[in-house]
Amino acid sequence: MVNKINYNVAIVIVNYRTGELVVNCLESLKAIFNQSVKVVIVDNSSGDNSVDLISNWISNNENAYLICSENNLGFSGGNNLAMESVKKMGFSADFIWLLNPDTFVRENALQHLLTFMQQNLQVGIAGSRLEDSDGKPQCSAFRFHSVLSELDNGLRLGIITRLLQNWQVPLPISDVPVSVDWVAGASMLIRKQVFDDVGLFDDKYFLYFEETDFCLQAKKSGWPCWYVPASRVVHFVGSSTGVTDGSKKRRPRYWFESRQRYFLKNHGWHYLILANLAWGLAFLLFRIRQKIQNKQDNESEFLLRDFVNFNFFNK
Incomplete structure (x- = not known):
């Protein structure tokens, strides 16, 4: 049993031609949507039926929002657009939870991350255990490249x-929380104060290495990153790229x-x-x-x- 912790959390999903996957991800999240947990989906000018699929799903949920970008901004630009939109909405988020569209969230995944962050106020970023649909763990915690x-x-x-x-960049898969250099952006919870100190993602990265760079900038600013395996998220690797x-x-x-x-x-x-x-x-x-x-x-x-x-x- 996970104790419920009340924080304002903005969930951010960036889509590019993976509308069905986004809807699948949203289905796994819908039980936690409320006035304190909202989701913002950015469509990166997909040009397919993604907007229709996502719009149909969110039409019955007042805590889910779709933003349509005129251009494909990549992962960094898409996430930045979403986070800027959260501010404009007047929603004061304590945490931003980045999720890939090709994920499916297990029960209490967010609560496990929030519990860890409440107990470790010096930690700026926490990542989930990513796994296959059968529960087999994927490598999702890493050292910096050298x-x-x-x-x-x-x-x-x-x-x-x-x-x-x-x-070696990939770290051994751990069953307990461990301090790491960076975690996969497929499920990354970031404390608001990290953005205050570091800024948004470097939008000169279109795709790849952006979360590595962000975790490095956070570490330089005194915000360590941890891997929290109790938070479990299914990741359909490569489905979006x-x-x-x-x-x-x-x-x-x-x-x-x-x-x-x-x-x-x-x-x-x-x-x-x-x-x-x-x-x-x-x-x-x-x-x-x-x-x-x-x-x-x-x-x-x-x-x-x-x-x-x-x-x-x-x-």
């Missing part, structure tokens, strides 16, 4: 991975742009060059070993070529 994590991610060699385990680990789908250009911005903004040009060299050379060695050992190719199409073209030739 040159050594780029080396390990590119090389994928067991002995090197073991040596660099303290620099189509890009997942192990997917052969070609990485979009904005993924490379976001990665570059993260390293450049937070570490400078020299560090970015080292990170690029570490990953590029390591991944080349991985591909050579893969060919020699005749292993199955499960990598994104043209990944190395696109990485080299973007980072070294700006193509």
Whole structure:
């Protein structure tokens, strides 16, 4: 039994051509909507039937709102638009809960996050345990990216991975709350004071790395991030973007742009060059070993070529 804690919470969902998923997510949330818990959905100029589907669902709920953007603002811009709209509504939110459209919220997921935040007033950001529909946990808590994590991610060699385990980005899945560098934006509860100190999301990130960057800025301002596994949220990975680990789908250009911005903004040009060299050379060695050992190719199409073209030739 989870004690009910009364805070004003604005739930934010950004949609792009995933109207059915948004409605599915809203269905899992409807029991908690009230004068203290409102949801704002931003449609990022989907151009499909998303607006109709979402409008039909929210027509019977006075605590749900749909904002239609004229342009696709990406994850950062969409969330910023929603949060600015919450202010204009005159709703004083103590917390903002970011949810992906491709999620389904388990019972008491929000209350577990709020309970943790009430008990840990120094914590600025809390993330849920993301899981498959059968309850299998997904990795949703991470370390910050570094040159050594780029080396390990590119090389994928067991002995090197073991040596660099303290620099690996994905953290071991924990059954108890743990302090982490960042959590997945698919379910991220953020204290209002964090926005007061840090500002909104950096809208120069279109998609990817924006939550990593935000958690880093929050940490620099004295707001740590924690993973709270009692809060459980089903995440249908890749349903909204189509890009997942192990997917052969070609990485979009904005993924490379976001990665570059993260390293450049937070570490400078020299560090970015080292990170690029570490990953590029390591991944080349991985591909050579893969060919020699005749292993199955499960990598994104043209990944190395696109990485080299973007980072070294700006193509």
